[in-house]
Amino acid sequence: MRPVPSIFERARGRAQASARRLDAALEGFLGRRPGLTRGGLTFWGFLVLLLVAVLAAGFGAAVGGRSVEEVVYAARDGSIVAVEPVSGEALTVYEGSASEEASRFAFVPTTAGGLRWLAFSVLRGGLEEGSPPRADLYTVDPVRQARARLTGAVPGEVFTDPALSPARSRILAVRHESGAPPNVAVMPRSGSRVSLLEPDLESAAPILSAVWISDDALFAWRASSSSPETLSLTAHDLGERRRVTVYETENELVGPLSYHRDSNTAVLAERPRGAPLEKARLKLLVGDEEIPLAGAGDGLGLYDPSPPTRASVMGLDGQMAVLWTDGEEEWGVGLLDPESWSFRKTAVRVELESRHPQISPDGLHVATYDEKDDAITVRRLQDGGLVRRIEGAQPPETALARLQESGFEVPPEAS
Amino acid sequence: MTKGSPWRVPWRMPWRERKAEKGRRRVGPRGFVLLCAVFYALVIGGLAAYKHEVYASSRFDLGNMDQAVWNSSQGRLLEATDENGELTSRLKNHADLLLLLFAPLYWPAPSPHWLLAAQAAVVALGTVPLFWLARRFLRGDSQSDWPAALIAAAYLFNPGLQSANLFDFHAQTMAGTFLLFAFHYLLEKRLLAFVVFAVLAALTKEGIVLAVAMMGLYAIYPLRRPRWGAPIFALCVGYFLVIVLLVIPAFNAGEGSLLVEERYEAFGGSLGGVAKTALTDPLFTLRFVLAGAKSAYLAQLAAPTGFLALLAPHLLAIPLPELAVNLLSERPQMTDIRYHYSAPIIPFAYLAAAAGVRNLLRLFERMEGSHRRPFSWLERIVPGKGLRERLPLLLGLGMLVVGVELDYQNGPLPLFRSPMNDNTAIEPAPASHRAALDEAVALIPIDPGVKVSATNSLGPHLSHRRYLYLFPVIEDADYVIVDQARPAYDTNNSSPVLNLQSLQRLRSDPRYKEIYAENGVLVFEKMERAPPTSA
Numbered sequence: 001m002r003p004v005p006s007i008f009e010r011a012r013g014r015a016q017a018s019a020r021r022l023d024a025a026l027e028g029f030l031g032r033r034p035g036l037t038r039g040g041l042t043f044w045g046f047l048v049l050l051l052v053a054v055l056a057a058g059f060g061a062a063v064g065g066r067s068v069e070e071v072v073y074a075a076r077d078g079s080i081v082a083v084e085p086v087s088g089e090a091l092t093v094y095e096g097s098a099s100e101e102a103s104r105f106a107f108v109p110t111t112a113g114g115l116r117w118l119a120f121s122v123l124r125g126g127l128e129e130g131s132p133p134r135a136d137l138y139t140v141d142p143v144r145q146a147r148a149r150l151t152g153a154v155p156g157e158v159f160t161d162p163a164l165s166p167a168r169s170r171i172l173a174v175r176h177e178s179g180a181p182p183n184v185a186v187m188p189r190s191g192s193r194v195s196l197l198e199p200d201l202e203s204a205a206p207i208l209s210a211v212w213i214s215d216d217a218l219f220a221w222r223a224s225s226s227s228p229e230t231l232s233l234t235a236h237d238l239g240e241r242r243r244v245t246v247y248e249t250e251n252e253l254v255g256p257l258s259y260h261r262d263s264n265t266a267v268l269a270e271r272p273r274g275a276p277l278e279k280a281r282l283k284l285l286v287g288d289e290e291i292p293l294a295g296a297g298d299g300l301g302l303y304d305p306s307p308p309t310r311a312s313v314m315g316l317d318g319q320m321a322v323l324w325t326d327g328e329e330e331w332g333v334g335l336l337d338p339e340s341w342s343f344r345k346t347a348v349r350v351e352l353e354s355r356h357p358q359i360s361p362d363g364l365h366v367a368t369y370d371e372k373d374d375a376i377t378v379r380r381l382q383d384g385g386l387v388r389r390i391e392g393a394q395p396p397e398t399a400l401a402r403l404q405e406s407g408f409e410v411p412p413e414a415s
Numbered sequence: 416m417t418k419g420s421p422w423r424v425p426w427r428m429p430w431r432e433r434k435a436e437k438g439r440r441r442v443g444p445r446g447f448v449l450l451c452a453v454f455y456a457l458v459i460g461g462l463a464a465y466k467h468e469v470y471a472s473s474r475f476d477l478g479n480m481d482q483a484v485w486n487s488s489q490g491r492l493l494e495a496t497d498e499n500g501e502l503t504s505r506l507k508n509h510a511d512l513l514l515l516l517f518a519p520l521y522w523p524a525p526s527p528h529w530l531l532a533a534q535a536a537v538v539a540l541g542t543v544p545l546f547w548l549a550r551r552f553l554r555g556d557s558q559s560d561w562p563a564a565l566i567a568a569a570y571l572f573n574p575g576l577q578s579a580n581l582f583d584f585h586a587q588t589m590a591g592t593f594l595l596f597a598f599h600y601l602l603e604k605r606l607l608a609f610v611v612f613a614v615l616a617a618l619t620k621e622g623i624v625l626a627v628a629m630m631g632l633y634a635i636y637p638l639r640r641p642r643w644g645a646p647i648f649a650l651c652v653g654y655f656l657v658i659v660l661l662v663i664p665a666f667n668a669g670e671g672s673l674l675v676e677e678r679y680e681a682f683g684g685s686l687g688g689v690a691k692t693a694l695t696d697p698l699f700t701l702r703f704v705l706a707g708a709k710s711a712y713l714a715q716l717a718a719p720t721g722f723l724a725l726l727a728p729h730l731l732a733i734p735l736p737e738l739a740v741n742l743l744s745e746r747p748q749m750t751d752i753r754y755h756y757s758a759p760i761i762p763f764a765y766l767a768a769a770a771g772v773r774n775l776l777r778l779f780e781r782m783e784g785s786h787r788r789p790f791s792w793l794e795r796i797v798p799g800k801g802l803r804e805r806l807p808l809l810l811g812l813g814m815l816v817v818g819v820e821l822d823y824q825n826g827p828l829p830l831f832r833s834p835m836n837d838n839t840a841i842e843p844a845p846a847s848h849r850a851a852l853d854e855a856v857a858l859i860p861i862d863p864g865v866k867v868s869a870t871n872s873l874g875p876h877l878s879h880r881r882y883l884y885l886f887p888v889i890e891d892a893d894y895v896i897v898d899q900a901r902p903a904y905d906t907n908n909s910s911p912v913l914n915l916q917s918l919q920r921l922r923s924d925p926r927y928k929e930i931y932a933e934n935g936v937l938v939f940e941k942m943e944r945a946p947p948t949s950a
Binding site for chain 2: 027213214217235236237240242243244246262263264265286287288289291339340341342
């Protein structure tokens with residue numbers, strides 16, 4: 001009987017000899033056919049080059065695709081349009097209707113692009129008696145130009161102000177229903193399993209709006225049931241069903257709450273009810289602690305904090321655009337750094353009573369909404385130069401006004 | 416060499432001789448590698464220290480390592496307070512026994528800076544064996560010196576390595592250097608030196624010993640030294656099994672590590688489950704390790720070498736067990752090169768790239784031997800010595816350039832473009848906030864018997880005590896210190912809400928009094944403190 005190592009030794013030797021023979025045969029074969037070898041090598045080279053070119057083109061399209069720097073807005077006819085501010089190239093994400101009878105209204109954040117995924121809702125009906133309005137939720141991938149309807153709202157059910165979570169795994173939206181206070185609905189991006197933030201809200205205070213903290217937590221603004229003029233900001237943990245009140249105010253909010261995750265800073269603007277915009281002031285909440293804002297000076301009206309820029313934007317990591325006014329002549333865009341809790345003015349000056357600033361993902365442009373002319377203006381952040389003026393935007397309060405006309409309970413704070 | 420100072424060239428020397436003398440004194444490839452290593456150690460070591468001083472380091476994983484070493488220096492080997500507030504041993508989850516070597520340094524001066532400095536220095540030192548090995552695998556002659564030096568320098572610019580180095584402290588991050596030294600001495604047939612570095616590598620974490628086991632297989636084939644290879648393999652696998660099946664369960668009441676259970680849930684949550692699934696359902700295993708982000712992870716490992724590493728798979732086989740450990744895990748950080756999990760794998764990618772260059776050259780040589788000159792058009796563009804002679808240098812230079820570019824785009828260095836805000840980034844808090852943090856930390860007694868609950872970024876500044884809870888775990892803490900700007904262990908989950916709720920409860924707890932509140936930093940003191948237990 002052969003010893004085991006010897007068997008292995010022989011097997012290994014045979015395997016090596018076979019490999020050598022195969023190699024020599026291949027060598028000989030190719031050597032006898034120089035044309036084939038040269039042709040094969042050239043073909044292989046071109047194939048690799050082609051593969052590299054295709055990959056590079058695909059990568060370029062994904063990174064620099066058409067949605068990257070676009071301004072997305074709702075047009076007067078209910079269409080949702082994405083416009084590339086420099087070239088002016090426009091893409092209709094959702095087709096509205098020219099007929100006033102069938103006029104649709106879209107709830108979409110006017111945003112300076114950067115959203116690989118965008119959520120919006122479209123309001124239909126409600127003009128005639130017996131046809132209660134309804135608003136479905138949609139998501140769209142502007143790069144691939146793919147659109148999907150997430151929910152099929154029943155008549156009388158309206159989803160507004162949808163927002164994707166930071167990791168885009170979930171969507172929240174304010175849910176209006178005739179005869180019930182507004183609530184916040186949360187669902188996975190697939191749209192299945194819609195759950196309400198407060199399942200038994202009937203007797204409680206309405207939830208007016210919500211902003212994501214993480215994929216499993218959010219801030220919500222609620223009206224007080226005892227004192228209708230008091231608003232409270234609550235933080236919710238969706239997984240563990242925790243809720244904690246962070247802040248309360250009797251003032252009127254000016255613009256949405258903006259949350260910066262890395263510094264755990266929530267920024268909101270408020271003013272005394274009925275006061276002009278120059279009376280608006282920013283509040284910085286770190287946890288439940290109010291932090292003073294440096295660099296703003298006294299008497300400057302500050303409002304409408306934008307969502308924080310992405311960390312990848314050089315020099316603007318996490319900063320928010322904020323509108324400022326001295327109350328007399330000047331209105332402009334400033335930058336708030338939630339990491340250092342400081343504010344500085346930029347060179348950008350805007351039209352009187354402009355609203356809703358948004359910084360483009362590359363940090364070069366800022367878009368604002370001109371309420372007087374229903375137009376969106378895009379300016380260079382560095383020197384304030386006008387890049388484009390987009391006319392015919394839908395005023396943000398249009399759709400909520402339609403809801404009120406249809407008999408829905410829409411608290412004044414909701415707008 | 417002329418007499419006198421080695422750096423001065425005598426003026427009387429003829430011009431040509433003087434030029435030649437200066438040329439000889441220029442930094443050669445060895446000097447270049449050493450220079451890079453020293454520069455890396457100073458920069459990264461300095462940044463790691465700075466990161467800690469500006470409260471950008473974390474309780475997990477600097478505070479817990481520091482606490483384990485401090486406890487070891489006090490006679491309580493590898494003891495630390497875990498996330499749940501219980502006193503446990505590091506051996507409950509990992510066998511990073513290398514930490515014990517730092518304990519004597521804590522006797523004269525207990526400080527986490529020992530760990531941070533050692534980690535940067537050891538990682539930097541990895542360029543030396545990498546240079547030796549790359550030179551050997553390129554061709555081993557003097558023409559291989561500069562290409563090997565460039566590849567070794569490119570390794571230091573790997574954004575993943577730098578990020579792992581700046582993410583607090585993990586003994587595993589140093590494993591790559593020890594493994595390279597061990598492999599070098601194995602090839603040099605210096606058994607004692609091999610054993611020393613193999614043991615150091617094995618002490619960094621239990622799984623690393625499997626890479627040494629692979630070196631045992633390498634010794635059997637292709638080195639054909641089964642008398643070394645077989646015992647190395649057997650001893651390493653034996654050590655791994657003893658640690659995983661006996662030692663770690665002994666610290667978990669007979670059960671396996673909870674980390675293994677969490678990370679390998681798809682495979683039954685145990686070592687046996689992983690082995691069984693891999694054998695009985697290899698297709699599932701393959702799909703699992705190539706799914707989604709995991710394919711991108713493999714590309715992240717190979718891309719900095721221009722994918723040349725793929726041309727020498729026999730060298731990539733050495734860190735294969737560690738790669739499998741990462742790919743089979745469900746923890747996303749394990750398939751992200753910016754974390755310590757990949758640090759033992761990265762150097763072998765560069766080593767394989769050097770061997771890949773050599774394989775490419777062999778292919779060219781064979782084609783030239785059969786009178787086929789591939790890329791002869793390229794040789795017309797690169798005249799003189801010809802493409803083949805210059806190819807290693809060009810590819811080495813290419814790897815360095817790609818490394819610097821990738822580092823600029825994705826690395827953690829402050830002057831570079833750092834797109835991700837994560838544990839590896841250095842983001843100092845504003846000066847006013849840091850001043851508040853300094854004041855708050857100063858209020859906590861140094862007495863190691865005082866129990867403290869602290870948020871994640873404050874933990875490493877208070878870890879020289881037996882009981883250091885991670886807020887919101889408070890237990891019987893004498894002091895609670897909270898930084899509201901960085902409240903959570905991981906802000907990607909919802910713990911900010913839990914922390915807020917815990918904080919509000921603490922405010923209304925009559926047993927605690929708020930003694931400091933400034934700039935979002937809060938300190939609470941227990942009103943009736945028990946006398947400190949002896950440390």
